[in-house]
Amino acid sequence: MTSNLKFIVDINVGKLAKWLRMMGYDALSFDGSDDGQMVAMALAEGRVILTRDTQIVRRRVVTNGQLKAILIQSDEPEQQMRQVVETLTLDCQFRPFTVCLECNQLLEKRSKQEVQARVPPYVFKTQGQYMECPSCHRIYWRGTHWEAMTKKLKKLMKS
Numbered sequence: 001m002t003s004n005l006k007f008i009v010d011i012n013v014g015k016l017a018k019w020l021r022m023m024g025y026d027a028l029s030f031d032g033s034d035d036g037q038m039v040a041m042a043l044a045e046g047r048v049i050l051t052r053d054t055q056i057v058r059r060r061v062v063t064n065g066q067l068k069a070i071l072i073q074s075d076e077p078e079q080q081m082r083q084v085v086e087t088l089t090l091d092c093q094f095r096p097f098t099v100c101l102e103c104n105q106l107l108e109k110r111s112k113q114e115v116q117a118r119v120p121p122y123v124f125k126t127q128g129q130y131m132e133c134p135s136c137h138r139i140y141w142r143g144t145h146w147e148a149m150t151k152k153l154k155k156l157m158k159s
């Protein structure tokens with residue numbers, strides 16, 4: 001069930017967006033300055049707000065339970081992520097490789113042939129699975145950066 005959760009990530013905890021997308025969650029970054037707009041978006045789209053702003057969690061829509069908002073305690077991204085995982089008891093069976101880390105779009109599968117001209121020859125030779133973001137057209141594959149991130153995430157979930 002928790003995999004259906006959607007988030008809106010305040011700019012003051014912006015790093016959480018990438019982590020959540022890495023786990024396969026729909027995590028929208030909010031970089032505006034109008035809290036009211038963020039609250040309205042969260043309500044309209046059924047998103048959980050992640051923020052360090054105490055004003056937001058004091059709002060009536062949050063205190064009466066209409067809107068879920070988590071007040072993040074730590075300055076440190078790994079601690080922040082741990083708090084989110086624990087508070088919502090997020091599923092450890094995360095689905096990396098499904099959401100674009102940059103723009104939060106669902107990735108689409110691409111065949112090797114389709115990406116041949118767009119990835120480095122070494123990658124083409126060694127990787128078989130590719131995904132493309134329909135919005136920014138980044139190509140994703142299970143390279144070293146991806147592996148480093150999942151390793152970090154797994155460690156975070158265990159401890």
Ligand SMILES: [Zn+2]
Nearest residue numbers: 100103133136
């Ligand atoms: Zn993208």
